[in-house]
Amino acid sequence: MRDDDVISLSGLVLEVARGLERSVACVHRGHGLQGNEFSALIRLSRNPGRQMRMSALASQLGVSNSGTTSIVDRLAARGLVTRDVDPADRRSWVVQLTDDGDDLLRADVADLLPVLREVLVAPLGDDAAAFVGVLERVRAEVAPGATAR
Template sequence: MKATELLADPRLTTMGLLFEAHEGLVAKLQPTWSKGGLSGLDLNALLRLSRSTGQRLRMSDLAAQTKLSTSGVTRLVDRLERLGLARRESFPGDRRTTYAVLTDAGSQRIEQVLPDYLAAIERWFTGLLSPEQLDALVAGLRVIRDAVHPDAERQD
């Protein structure tokens, strides 16, 4: 097949649109977490801790959910600890297991950031779609997520 035919493949357009939409959304949402003194990764981790049972996750689970290496999640939690937004906790009876735990200050920061963040999501993402389009998008994203991350913990 010739390069001109390959370049006309609609799959390239689909991927290009996905990448452009992601890049644009990050640019529109970034001011909401920056205003709260957070990076996007900080917000992602705090949201995952907030939505987890007991507002805690094993460090290994937080690493898997954020797609960070062991050293990457250690640096992330170090930063969140310095900010007072999370702390480490050992598991009683098993000193090898360590949890990242959301602090009260972390909960307060999430409460501070979420209203603007949700408003921006509504303005630049979910509010641009009809309910039917949004339902179809969410269903499609779940199919793709489950295929590329079959071990992902569902937080529906």
């Protein structure tokens, strides 16, 4: 691939990411969520007991520990998560999704799916599954701490 093609490819990826981010942010704002709050809720919902250590959540969000604390503080103030000392390690905190948080997340996802199908899945058509595989390979390079879906 020529140098110019590489620059064009990276530009396209960034443009698509920004456009997708704008589309989903509108849905999240409609549910009172901002920034990485949706990502925190969805990650908690996918873990056993709907809970994670703060440090693991920070790693998966790609956010600093203090940034994660801010996110969790906002969510806790709304009753969407709780944060307690980890009984197995009193130096750590465990964040857990509440029933109210799960209800909000479900409502957000119900509104989000049609948007994602329209702006992401539909243009990919039959290539969607292959695209997921490609993105997972790229993510492994740029975000090695990220976990599978």
